[in-house]
Every structure is written in C-alpha cells, then in structure tokens.
Amino acid sequence: MNFLIVGAGFTGAVIARELAQHGHQITVIDQRSHIAGNCHTLRDENTGIMEHVYGPHIFHTSDELVWKYINKFGEFVPYINRVKTTYNNEVYSLPINLHTINQFYKKSLCTRQIS
Ligand SMILES: Cc1cc2nc3c(=O)[nH]c(=O)nc-3n(C[C@H](O)[C@H](O)[C@H](O)COP(=O)(O)OP(=O)(O)OC[C@H]3O[C@@H](n4cnc5c(N)ncnc54)[C@H](O)[C@@H]3O)c2cc1C
Structure with a gap:
C-alpha cells in the first residue's frame, strides 16, 4: 500500500x-x-556547539522497549544537568536550593531555619 x-x-x-x-511505499x-x-538540532558553524532550536535537549524514557528501539539508530551521550548562573562575579547553582541561599546571603542556615 502507499502511505x-x-x-x-x-x-x-x-x-x-x-x-x-x-x-x-512511504x-x-x-x-x-x-x-x-521539534527535536531538530543545528550545529553552530563557528563553535560546533549543538543548538536545540525548539527546546528539547534530553532524550529520556523509562520504557525498555523504547530505549532498545532508539539505540538501533544512534549513540547517546551521557548527560548531567548542571545549571549555573552568575551574579556580581559569583557563580550560583540553579535551581535555587539552601546552598544557593547561604552562598548569596553569606550565611550557613540549616533547613529548619528557613522553613
Ligand atoms: C520546549 C520543549 C522542550 C521539550 N523538551 C524535551 C526533552 O528535553 N526531551 C524529550 O524527549 N522531549 C522533549 N520535548 C518533547 C518533544 O519535542 C516531543 O515529544 C517530540 O518532538 C514529539 O514528536 P512528534 O513527531 O510527535 O511531534 P513534532 O516533533 O512536533 O513533529 C511534528 C512535525 O509535523 C509537522 N507538521 C505538523 N502539521 C503539519 C502539516 N499540516 N503539514 C506538514 N507538516 C506538519 C511539523 O512541522 C513537525 O515537524 C519538548 C518539547 C518542547 C516544546
């Protein structure tokens, strides 16, 4: 059949x-x-850095069947999400957590003190 x-x-x-x-026939x-x-990517001509044009950036699945299927077509690069930001020449971790608050306010608060 033609599709x-x-x-x-x-x-x-x-x-x-x-x-x-x-x-x-397809x-x-x-x-x-x-x-x-929406999973289309581009390579920056100057840097070679991959640009995620529409937003998606991580392939994730907990489905063994999907994982085995997708691995037939390419290799995956392990990815660890470590987002940082800078403010006044200091580097902070995102998303904001207790460490970020302590770092920002120069404190050493524990969880009990901020809840
Ligand atoms: C901001 C954002 C972040 C995301 N992050 C992730 C992520 O990190 N990891 C992840 O796994 N998934 C992520 N996703 C989800 C992922 O993008 C989708 O699961 C995936 O793209 C779905 O594939 P699809 O083929 O169903 O649809 P799409 O990728 O949307 O593809 C549909 C295609 O059909 C075309 N089309 C539609 N209508 C017509 C028409 N009438 N005529 C001709 N062509 C048409 C469109 O142009 C498009 O190319 C994210 C999505 C968004 C929006």
Whole structure:
C-alpha cells in the first residue's frame, strides 16, 4: 500500500519506518525545511556547539522497549544537568536550593531555619 505521512518528527519517522519495513511505499512530508520535528538540532558553524532550536535537549524514557528501539539508530551521550548562573562575579547553582541561599546571603542556615 502507499502511505503519505504528514510530519517528519519522531512520530512520523517511526510510523514511516515501521510501515516501510513491512513492505509499504512511504512518502513523508513536512511543512518545515528539515526533519526531526521539534527535536531538530543545528550545529553552530563557528563553535560546533549543538543548538536545540525548539527546546528539547534530553532524550529520556523509562520504557525498555523504547530505549532498545532508539539505540538501533544512534549513540547517546551521557548527560548531567548542571545549571549555573552568575551574579556580581559569583557563580550560583540553579535551581535555587539552601546552598544557593547561604552562598548569596553569606550565611550557613540549616533547613529548619528557613522553613
Ligand atoms: C520546549 C520543549 C522542550 C521539550 N523538551 C524535551 C526533552 O528535553 N526531551 C524529550 O524527549 N522531549 C522533549 N520535548 C518533547 C518533544 O519535542 C516531543 O515529544 C517530540 O518532538 C514529539 O514528536 P512528534 O513527531 O510527535 O511531534 P513534532 O516533533 O512536533 O513533529 C511534528 C512535525 O509535523 C509537522 N507538521 C505538523 N502539521 C503539519 C502539516 N499540516 N503539514 C506538514 N507538516 C506538519 C511539523 O512541522 C513537525 O515537524 C519538548 C518539547 C518542547 C516544546
């Protein structure tokens, strides 16, 4: 059979591939000029840094089946989320926690003292 898949994001790509592997003829179209939908990324020409154009940045799943499937198509880089910000030449961790408050106000408060 012939199928027209509208949308080249994860959903369209997975459906297209599964149908193609079962012998169907597939055409995938997208209103955008690139594949991957909202998970599309770009490489900055000067720095080589990956830009997450629409927001998504971490692939996460607790589903073993999904993890095994996705690993057939690429390698994943381990990722640790460590967000920092600067204020008045000091570096602070985000999201704000007790350590951030102590660092900012030059205190050594414990949890009981701020609740
Ligand atoms: C801000 C933000 C942050 C996110 N962060 C993460 C993250 O860190 N990790 C994660 O796993 N997920 C994240 N997500 C979710 C992730 O983006 C989606 O789960 C994933 O993109 C869904 O894929 P999809 O193929 O269903 O839809 P989409 O990625 O939206 O793809 C749909 C495609 O269909 C096209 N399309 C739609 N209508 C038409 C039409 N009429 N004609 C032609 N083309 C059409 C669109 O142009 C688009 O390319 C985030 C989402 C957002 C918005």
